[in-house]
Amino acid sequence: MGLNEKPLSTLHEKASYDLGDFEVPTGREEAWRFTPLSRLKGLHSGKAEAVGHVRVDVDAAPEVTVETVGRDDARVGKSFMPTDRVSAQAWNSFEKATVITVPREAVTSKATVLTLTGEPAGNGGAAYGHIVVKVEPLAEAVVVLDHRGSAVYADNIEFVVGEGASLKVVSLQDWADDAVHVSHHHAQLAKDSTFRSFVVTLGGDLVRLSPSVTYTAPGGDADMSGVYFVDAGQHLEHRLLVDHSQPNCKSNVDYRGALQGEAAHAVWIGDVIIRVEAEGTDTYELNRNLILTDGARADSVPNLEILTGEVAGAGHASASGRLDDEHIFYLQARGIPHDEARRLVVRGFLGQLIEKIEIDEIRERVLGALEAELSR
Amino acid sequence: MSTLEIRDLQVAVEDKEILRGVNLTVKSGQTHAIMGPNGSGKSTLAYAIAGHPKYTITGGQVLLDGVDLLELSVDERARAGLFLAMQYPVEVPGVSVSNFLRSAVTAVRGEAPKLREFAKDLKGGMDALSIDPAFAQRNLNEGFSGGEKKRHEILQMELLKPKIAVLDETDSGLDVDALRVVSEGINRFRSSGETGVLLITHYTRILRYVTPDHVHVFAGGRIVEEGGPELAEKLEAEGYEQYTKASA
Numbered sequence: 001m002g003l004n005e006k007p008l009s010t011l012h013e014k015a016s017y018d019l020g021d022f023e024v025p026t027g028r029e030e031a032w033r034f035t036p037l038s039r040l041k042g043l044h045s046g047k048a049e050a051v052g053h054v055r056v057d058v059d060a061a062p063e064v065t066v067e068t069v070g071r072d073d074a075r076v077g078k079s080f081m082p083t084d085r086v087s088a089q090a091w092n093s094f095e096k097a098t099v100i101t102v103p104r105e106a107v108t109s110k111a112t113v114l115t116l117t118g119e120p121a122g123n124g125g126a127a128y129g130h131i132v133v134k135v136e137p138l139a140e141a142v143v144v145l146d147h148r149g150s151a152v153y154a155d156n157i158e159f160v161v162g163e164g165a166s167l168k169v170v171s172l173q174d175w176a177d178d179a180v181h182v183s184h185h186h187a188q189l190a191k192d193s194t195f196r197s198f199v200v201t202l203g204g205d206l207v208r209l210s211p212s213v214t215y216t217a218p219g220g221d222a223d224m225s226g227v228y229f230v231d232a233g234q235h236l237e238h239r240l241l242v243d244h245s246q247p248n249c250k251s252n253v254d255y256r257g258a259l260q261g262e263a264a265h266a267v268w269i270g271d272v273i274i275r276v277e278a279e280g281t282d283t284y285e286l287n288r289n290l291i292l293t294d295g296a297r298a299d300s301v302p303n304l305e306i307l308t309g310e311v312a313g314a315g316h317a318s319a320s321g322r323l324d325d326e327h328i329f330y331l332q333a334r335g336i337p338h339d340e341a342r343r344l345v346v347r348g349f350l351g352q353l354i355e356k357i358e359i360d361e362i363r364e365r366v367l368g369a370l371e372a373e374l375s376r
Numbered sequence: 377m378s379t380l381e382i383r384d385l386q387v388a389v390e391d392k393e394i395l396r397g398v399n400l401t402v403k404s405g406q407t408h409a410i411m412g413p414n415g416s417g418k419s420t421l422a423y424a425i426a427g428h429p430k431y432t433i434t435g436g437q438v439l440l441d442g443v444d445l446l447e448l449s450v451d452e453r454a455r456a457g458l459f460l461a462m463q464y465p466v467e468v469p470g471v472s473v474s475n476f477l478r479s480a481v482t483a484v485r486g487e488a489p490k491l492r493e494f495a496k497d498l499k500g501g502m503d504a505l506s507i508d509p510a511f512a513q514r515n516l517n518e519g520f521s522g523g524e525k526k527r528h529e530i531l532q533m534e535l536l537k538p539k540i541a542v543l544d545e546t547d548s549g550l551d552v553d554a555l556r557v558v559s560e561g562i563n564r565f566r567s568s569g570e571t572g573v574l575l576i577t578h579y580t581r582i583l584r585y586v587t588p589d590h591v592h593v594f595a596g597g598r599i600v601e602e603g604g605p606e607l608a609e610k611l612e613a614e615g616y617e618q619y620t621k622a623s624a
Binding site: 325326329330331332333338340341344345347348349350351352 | 428429453455468469470471483515
C-alpha cells in the first residue's frame with residue numbers, strides 16, 4: 001500500500017488572493033454544504049457592499065506596538081492565502097489593517113484586548129477587516145478578540161508566531177442576535193513556538209469561524225479549544241484545519257458545544273493533515289456536543305488524513321448526544337431539582353474547558369454568559 | 377418517627393412484569409434486609425421507589441408518612457426523605473464532589489448550609505469513611521474505584537440524613553476492609569434510631585456487620601418468606617435454590 005503524496009481532501013487545494021479564482025458557492029460544495037448561504041447577507045456572492053462599519057479599539061499591553069496600516073503594508077498577508085470565497089472577499093475588501101507587534105523577547109505584562117464593535121449603517125451593509133498579530137522570536141503575549149454589537153462582517157486574522165515564541169489568543173464571539181460573521185484565523189508557527197487558541201462563540205445569527213494552523217519548522221505546538229452555546233435559530237459553525245507539513249510538531253483540538261431550541265444548528269469540521277514529511281507528529285482532535293432539546297442539530301465531522309507511517313500519535317473523536325438521563329437521575333435522587341441538575345451537568349460539560357481560560361475576567365464573563373444561556 | 381409503606385407494588389420494564397405485588401413496611405429505628413438471587417427484582421424495587429424513569433408502576437402505592445411517593449418527581453421524593461444508595465453510581469464529568477454535595481444538601485434542607493459548617497460536616501464525614509479529602513475536588517465518581525464509590529454513597533446518606541434509606545447492594549464488590557468501613561457508616565447512620573434502613577443484598581456477609589431486625593426473601597418479583605436475623609443464617613447454609621424452584 002503506497003502513500004499518497006497529496007492530501008485527498010479537496011477543501012484546502014485552492015489558495016489565491018484573487019477573488020475571481022473562487023466561484024460563488026452554491027451550497028453543494030463540501031466546504032459550504034452545512035452553511036445556510038441565504039443568511040450570509042451576500043458575504044459569499046460579492047453583493048455585500050462595504051458600507052457597514054466594525055470599530056476596532058485596542059487596549060494594548062505596554063510592551064506591544066499597535067498600528068493601523070494600509071493594504072500595501074509589507075507585513076500584511078504574508079502568512080496565508082485565502083482558501084475560500086469569503087476569505088478572498090475579505091482580503092480584497094478591507095481598507096485598513098490593524099497590526100499588533102510583540103517585539104523580540106518581550107513578555108507582555110497584560111493581555112492586549114481588541115474590541116471589535118459592529119456599528120451597523122442604516123442600510124445593514126457589510127464590513128471587512130484584517131488583523132495581524134506578529135509575535136517576534138522568544139516573545140510571549142496574550143491577545144483577546146472581543147466581538148460585540150451588530151454587523152455583517154468578514155475578516156482574516158493572521159497570527160504569526162516567531163521562533164520560540166508563545167501566543168495565547170482568546171476570541172470571543174459575543175455578537176448581537178442578528179450579526180453575521182465569517183472569520184478566518186490563520187496561525188503560522190515557527191520553530192519551537194507555542195500557540196494556544198480559545199474560541200468562545202455565543203452570539204450572532206450566523207457565525208462561521210475557520211481557525212487554521214500551519215507550521216514553518218519543527219517543534220511547533222498548537223492547542224485549540226472552543227466552546228459554543230447555540231440557541232434557537234442560531235447557526236454556529238467552526239471549521240478547524242491543522243496542516244502538519246513539518247516533522248515533530250504537535251496539535252490538540254478540543255471543541256465542545258451545547259445546543260438548545262428549535263433550529264439551533266452547530267457545525268464542527270476538524271481537518272488534520274499529516275503530510276509525508278511530517279514525521280513524529282503528535283495530534284488529537286475532539287468534538288463533543290450536548291443536545292438539550294428537540295429541534296436542535298449538531299453536525300460533527302472529524303477528518304484525519306495521515307500520509308506518513310511515522311507518527312508519534314494521531315487520533316480523533318466526535319460525540320454528540322443528549323443529556324444523559326442517568327446523570328440527571330442521580331442528581332435528582334439527591335434532591336436536586338431537574339433544572340438545576342441540568343445546569344450542573346452542562347456547566348460541568350463546558351466548564352472543564354472554560355477553566356482553561358487563564359484570564360480571570362474573560363473566564364468569569366464566559367461563565368456568566370453560560371449561566372444566562374442556561375436560565376433562558 | 378417515619379414509616380415507609382409499600383403496598384402491593386407492581387412494576388414493569390418495557391412491558392415485562394418484574395414486581396408482582398410487593399408489601400413491606402419499614403419504620404424508623406428498623407433495619408430490613410431484602411435478600412434474593414440475581415434477577416429476582418430486588419434492584420427493581422429500589423429504583424422504582426426512587427423513581428427511575430425506566431420503570432413503569434403498574435399498580436400499588438409507596439407511602440412515606442402517608443404521602444404517596446409515586447406521585448412525586450425523583451427530586452421531590454429525595455426531599456421528602458427518601459435516599460437510594462446506588463449499586464452503580466454514575467460518573468458525572470465536570471461536576472465536583474463538593475459542588476454536588478453542597479447542591480444536594482441545599483436542596484434537601486431547603487436552605488444553603490453555612491460554608492464553614494458544611495466544610496466541617498464534609499470533612500468529618502470523609503474522615504469517618506476514610507475518604508481522602510482530595511476527593512472533594514474531584515469530579516463526581518469519575519475514576520473512583522468500586523469501593524470509593526460505595527463509601528461516597530454512604531457519605532451522601534450521612535450528610536443528607538434521610539428518613540428512610542434504601543441501600544442497593546452497597547456491599548457488592550467491596551473487600552473486607554471497605555465492607556467494614558461502609559458497615560460502620562450504616563451503623564452510625566441508624567444508631568440515631570430516627571431512620572429506617574432497607575438493605576438489599578445478595579450475600580449474608582454484610583449482615584454480620586449490620587444486623588437486621590427483619591429479613592425478607594425475594595424471588596420472582598415478590599417477597600416469598602420473612603423472618604428474623606436467623607433467616608439470613610438459613611440462607612447462608614442452604615442458598616436460594618428452594619425459592620427459585622418454587623417461584624419458577
